[in-house]
Amino acid sequence: MIILQAQQVGRSFDGHELFSRVNLEVQDHSRIGLVGPNGVGKTSLLEILAGVNPPDSGQVTMSKSATLGYLAQDSGLDSSRSIFDEMLTVFEPLMAMETRMHELEAAIADPTTADLDGVMKQYDQLQHDFAEQNGYGYQAEIRNVLHGFKFDEETYDMPIHNLSGGERSRLALAKLLLERPDLIILDEPTNHLDIDTLGWLENYLKNYAGAVLTVSHDQYFLDHVVTEIYEITQHHAEHYNTNYSGYLKQKADRQALAWKAYEKQQAEIDKLQTFVDKNIVRASTTKQAQSRRKQLEKMDVLDRPINDNQRVHFRFTPDKPSGNEVLSVDDATVGYEADAPMAGPINFKVKKFDRIAIIGPNGVGKSTLLKSILGQIPFLAGSAKFGANVLTGYYDQDQTQLHLNKTVLSEIWDDHVTTPEKDIRGILAAFLFDENDVQKSVASLSGGQKARLELTKLAMNHDNFLILDEPTNHLDINSKEVLESALADFDGTVLFVSHDRYFINQLATQIIAISPDGSQTYLGDWDYYQEKLAEQQAVAEADTTETTAAPAQAAVAYQQSKEDQRQQRKLQREVDQLEAQLNDLESKADVIQTQMTADDVLTDYQKMQRLQDDLDAVNAQMAETEHQWEEKSLALEAMQ
Structure with missing residues (x-):
């Protein structure tokens, strides 16, 4: 079932188009990540999808029966209650049912109660509904979620207004998870979370009964939580049925295919246009030229592939090598x-x-x-x-x-x-x-x-x-x-x-x-x-369990075997890397030696000396790399 759908949604800011023609669909149990360059308006899109702001163009529709929860970036819980009391507010309907059940229990125990059968039926139904909605486990659920966000029992009575901004942000996310809406929309939920809490949140969201739509700069989080990616650009939204790593590969493949199709069509256009230009005025070939002109006019010309992502470009280059x-x-x-x-x-x-x-x-x-x-x-x-x-x-x-x-x-x-x-x-x-x-x-x-x-x-x-x-x-x-x-x-x-x-x-x-x-x-x-x-x-x-010596030895042997296999794989990777480094260094040495044979170098002592110094440094690095390669190769042979 479709929970939410965006059709041709666009947003502009001060006359500048952030994005346009965004089409997006959220199904039951979807796990969707939104990615795109900074400034493209991912947060603005989330606000539109969550109903916080209307779109400048297009529309967003949502299933009438579905519930939605939205957590803005770095938004913190603002409350005068204690931590645990604030979490209890999520379950006020259950608490009201619990109070009513106690009232009915008292009525059942009262010998003066009229229509005892009716009271019993009402109590049975209420008890059934209460159990179905996890009435007997909601406090344990609160404790589980609070523990996941690093709030232990000693903190439960702490007033929320005494907490730091990061702690209030974690509590806001905890409360949203306890509310269990059909669709959770999260803007950078991994801010303020340490590695352990990130792992807990990933497992929680993977097993969440509803759908999740999130923006995050944490690629590992996207890899382990989402199964769909929407890439938002100024011009459109591209959909990928995969996690983040899969998206990177598929995007590169799509870009390569787009360039191939574009270049092929451009070559065809050039060929047709050249024929038209040469033959349109010649009586014997005018008809063929006119036919090709019509082909050009009817052709659906592909747009030149563009990359909306403005990227940093730099390298780290040491002036001289260190020792080993x-x-x-x-x-x-x-x-x-x-x-x-x-x-x-x-x-x-x-x-x-x-x-x-x-x-x-x-x-x-x-x-x-x-x-x-x-x-x-x-x-x-x-x-x-x-x-x-x-x-x-x-x-x-x-x-x-x-x-x-x-x-x-x-x-x-x-x-x-x-x-x-x-x-x-x-x-x-x-x-x-x-x-x-x-x-x-x-x-x-x-x-x-x-x-x-x-x-x-x-x-x-x-x-x-x-x-x-x-x-x-x-x-x-x-x-x-x-x-x-x-x-x-x-x-x-x-x-x-x-x-x-x-x-x-x-x-x-x-x-x-x-x-x-x-x-x-x-x-x-x-x-x-x-x-x-x-x-x-x-x-x-x-x-910690009672085991015999033999199974324990077998476990150790198994672990040692796995460790040996891992060490062998590691050594193989190191040998391959060192071989690649040797090839690069040999290429550098060849280039320098070629430069040393140039006429202007042969007659310039200073240039020749600088190149000789460079060659000596490369040769020294080659010797060190060869020594490491020999050590690693011998170690690898010993394990095989």
């Missing part, structure tokens, strides 16, 4: 007070080309760890040591490295005074800062613009070791994907803190999980980390 040993953190404890440490002891090593994600619960000291590594905050215990030739670049999630009183242009130019202004403007343009933006004060920028400005500074410093604290905060999906690609292609090393699971999956080769008791290393991405946690939980549960 990049960083060693040994028995480190982080925090601000010796008698109240946040986490420790923390131990891990960072090797050249590693992509290491640091994860952990909120407040455990992940950002503090990065600042301690950089020497901004002293360790309570332990140490961090950098390797040879390591040049560190730091991205601060709080954006404290930006100067709010400067313009965008001076923020960059002041650090690179010898770079021509036109080059600075060109670099800023690659990060989507236009002519008007570059004269704005840094203080006036949005969170996303400040994030892009800080990335601009980072890219221009050409460091070989990037330390990033929540780099995807404030970035839209397009910018996050560009950042993922730039870091994946970076010829250096990356250590980053993130709660973005998709970003971790795309980038991480290792995960360092931080807890108050210390750290644990996992050699893989987010999905691998989840597998290991599941295995550890299974082993822990098995240890």
Whole structure:
């Protein structure tokens, strides 16, 4: 059954068309994600679909029997009640039924009650309805949802007006889920949620009885919750029956087919037009030319494929390579007070080309760890040591490295005074800062613009070791994907803190999980980390049950076999990557050697010396890569 339908819906703002001709359909149990570039009006479309605002064109219809719940972005619950009492308001009809049942019970027990049979029938019917509507379990349902959003029983009596903005936002979402409308419309529901809560919400929404329509910048959330994607652009809405990763592939395939069809038709048009131009005035071929002209006039000309997504364009390019040993953190404890440490002891090593994600619960000291590594905050215990030739670049999630009183242009130019202004403007343009933006004060920028400005500074410093604290905060999906690609292609090393699971999956080769008791290393991405946690939980549960020694040994052997298989796959990936690096380095060496044979180089000692230095650096890197390849290949052969 169709719950909601949008037909040819459009919205304009100050004469500027945000979107038009949007057609969208929500069925029972739909799981739909809306995606599109920033500024296209996704929030405006949600408000139209939710009935908050009317469309400028088109119409939205909804089933008369269906109920709808809408949660705006960053909207918080405003109430003078306590947390639990506010959740109880959702179930006021059930509470009224419960009160009436107690009244009927009292009447049944009263020997003076007239028409006892009628009272009994009324009570039976009411009790049946009460049970059907989960009357005996609604308080447990409240507790389950509150627990999922990190509100434990000690918080139930807290007044809502004393909570933070993020906590009130989580409560607003909790209350909406308890209301159980037929269609939930959510605008960025993953804001203010930590990784554990995100996982709980994903499972809840996957099993939700109604339909879900959501806007989110969290690709992992979209991958694991939605089964349909509508891409909203200025010109139309494109529908994909898949999750986010499937949408990316299908979109690329559609774009390729659209270009192929367009180019084929353009070639046909050119061919027909050329014939017409050459033959229309010749008596012997006039009829054929007129026939082809009619073909051209009747032809349904395809529009040139366009990409509505304006994208950032940048790369991270280190000036010089680091040594193989990049960083060693040994028995480190982080925090601000010796008698109240946040986490420790923390131990891990960072090797050249590693992509290491640091994860952990909120407040455990992940950002503090990065600042301690950089020497901004002293360790309570332990140490961090950098390797040879390591040049560190730091991205601060709080954006404290930006100067709010400067313009965008001076923020960059002041650090690179010898770079021509036109080059600075060109670099800023690659990060989507236009002519008007570059004269704005840094203080006036949005969170996303400040994030892009800080990335601009980072890219221009050409460091070989990037330390990033929540780099995807404030970035839209397009910018996050560009950042993922730039870091994946970076010829250096990356250590980053993130709660973005998709970003971790795309980038991480290792995960360092931080807890108050210390750290644990996992050699893989987010999905691998989840597998290991599941295995550890299974082993822990098995240890609590009475088992014989033989089954326990079998379980260990099974786990070891799986671990060996994973390690073998990991080694194979590393060998393949090193082979690809060797091919790239050999190509670089060939290019340099060709340049060294040029006439102008053979007669210029300085040019020849610079090229020789470049060749020596490439050869040294090749030697190091070959050494790593030999080690990994031998280890792989030993496991086969």
